[in-house]
Amino acid sequence: MTRTALTERTVTVAGKDIFFAETGEGPAVLLLHGGGPGASGVSNYSRNIDELARNFRVIVPDLPGYGRSSKGVDRSDPFGYLADNIRGLLDALNLGRAHLVGNSYGGACALRLALDTPERVEKMVLMGPGGIGTTRGLPTPGLQSLLSYYTGDGPSRDKLEGFIRKYLVFDGATVPDEVIDERYRSSIDPAVVADPPLRRPSGPGALRTLWGMDFTRDRRLRRLATPTLVIWGADDKVNRPSGGRMLAHTMPNCDLLLAANTGHWVQWERADFFNAVTTAFLTGSTR
Numbered sequence: 001m002t003r004t005a006l007t008e009r010t011v012t013v014a015g016k017d018i019f020f021a022e023t024g025e026g027p028a029v030l031l032l033h034g035g036g037p038g039a040s041g042v043s044n045y046s047r048n049i050d051e052l053a054r055n056f057r058v059i060v061p062d063l064p065g066y067g068r069s070s071k072g073v074d075r076s077d078p079f080g081y082l083a084d085n086i087r088g089l090l091d092a093l094n095l096g097r098a099h100l101v102g103n104s105y106g107g108a109c110a111l112r113l114a115l116d117t118p119e120r121v122e123k124m125v126l127m128g129p130g131g132i133g134t135t136r137g138l139p140t141p142g143l144q145s146l147l148s149y150y151t152g153d154g155p156s157r158d159k160l161e162g163f164i165r166k167y168l169v170f171d172g173a174t175v176p177d178e179v180i181d182e183r184y185r186s187s188i189d190p191a192v193v194a195d196p197p198l199r200r201p202s203g204p205g206a207l208r209t210l211w212g213m214d215f216t217r218d219r220r221l222r223r224l225a226t227p228t229l230v231i232w233g234a235d236d237k238v239n240r241p242s243g244g245r246m247l248a249h250t251m252p253n254c255d256l257l258l259a260a261n262t263g264h265w266v267q268w269e270r271a272d273f274f275n276a277v278t279t280a281f282l283t284g285s286t287r
Contacts (some may be wrong), residue, residue, distance in 0.1 A: 004050045005196075006060075010068070013088030017067035020061035024053030027122070028098040029282065030086065031060045032106025034199040034265075035130070036168065037149045037160055038183030040067035040216045044103065047271035048278075055279055056099070061089055065105060065197025067186065072196045078085045079131060082109035083116055090120060099282050103127040104239065105187070105268060106199060111215055124228045125278050127266045128236050132243030142167030142238035142264065147244040149187070150196040156197045157184045167237045221250050225231065228254040231274065234261035 006021040023041050028051060032247045033044035042049070052058050062069040064085050074081035086109055090098060101108035103132035107129025114121040139147070145163045149155055161180050165172025186192075215221055228251055232244035241258060248256040257277065259266050267274045 004053050006049075011089060011092040013085050014094065015083065016064060016070040016072075017068075017090050018061055018064070018070070018085060018092075020059055021265065022057065022059045023049065024056050024058045026056045027282070028093075028095050029056040029058050030089075030098055030100050030110075031058060032086065032100065032102035032109050033060075033063060034103045034107075035063075035066075035105030036146055036163065036183070037155065037183070038104075038187035040186060042184060043179075044184075045267060048267050048275055051271075051275040052279065055283055059093070059098075063109065065192070068081055071098050071189075071191040071197070072195050078198075079108045079112040079244070079283050080116070083113035086110075087117060087120060096120070099125075099128075101125040101278065104131060104264060105130050108264075109143070115215075115218060115220045115224055118224060118226055120160045121226050123279060123282055124226055126228060126232065126247070127231045127274075128233060128239045128241075129230075129243070129247075130239060132239065132246060133214065138220050140237055140240060142236075146238065147198070150193065155184075155187050155193065157181075160184050160187060165267075167192065168263060168265050169269050170233065170235045170261050171269075174269070207253050216235075216246060216250075221247075222252070224251055225253055226251075227281075229257070229277070230254060231259060231266050233266050233269070234258045234260050235262060235265055236264045238264040 006023050006024045008021045010019045011018050031045045033207055039188050041062050049058055065073045075189045097120055100110035107126040108131040112125050114216050145167050164175055230244045230247050232241045234241055244256045248254045262269050
């Protein structure tokens with residue numbers, strides 16, 4: 001539970017509202033949340049904001065399509081759309097550069113922003129980022145569960161609980177019922193149900209969209225010199241941990257940590273560990 005007093009604001013980027021909360025002083029760090037049903041910035045980083053705010057100006061947006069930000073995502077280039085909006089948030093806050101911390105969907109957003117405009121990113125911390133090998137092999141059971149939440153018989157608390165307890169974390173019993181209840185209420189916002197932000201590409205151009213969402217096919221990755229720390233749960237059932245090794249072998253300044261007995265939600269499951277290594281990485285020298 002976040003105890004630090006948060007300042008809440010909304011800015012407009014390309015005609016769309018982006019809600020964010022912030023606290024702390026120092027170098028700017030944006031915390032970019034994952035794309036699971038009912039996700040939002042503050043809820044996803046509830047165990048990290050207080051500790052990170054000891055050293056940083058912590059900015060926690062709701063990504064487009066989620067929380068209190070405008071709904072709707074460009075289906076033809078979803079990661080590019082997210083990156084453009086977060087870059088617009090940096091512009092609105094007069095931030096030339098910032099650290100980016102991104103989990104899953106938010107990790108894909110951070111990586112795309114850095115690939116497109118590396119001069120805007122100081123350092124990155126990526127936790128099980130999306131878009132790593134997305135067109136190579138079948139989706140994981142966890143990703144299948146996530147993508148099917150709004151299909152079939154539609155969203156339900158049982159479906160969300162199944163995803164969270166079985167796939168999102170290593171030990172499902174550790175997730176309080178109130179966390180699931182809060183996310184379920186957010187997930188059934190009529191505007192979200194009408195236009196879910198995260199769905200499997202379909203129709204004409206679907207393959208091109210999928211290829212564009214796979215960073216392993218982006219030649220710029222080998223030249224991306226942004227100092228990066230990848231933290232991946234060794235038991236991640238949503239995005240395969242092998243993606244961490246791929247990033248470490250491809251990016252020239254990328255460190256990799258595999259977190260034992262941890263699933264896809266490392267910043268929540270291993271909060272003390274995550275807060276310590278993230279603070280050390282962002283405040284220390286990378287040489």
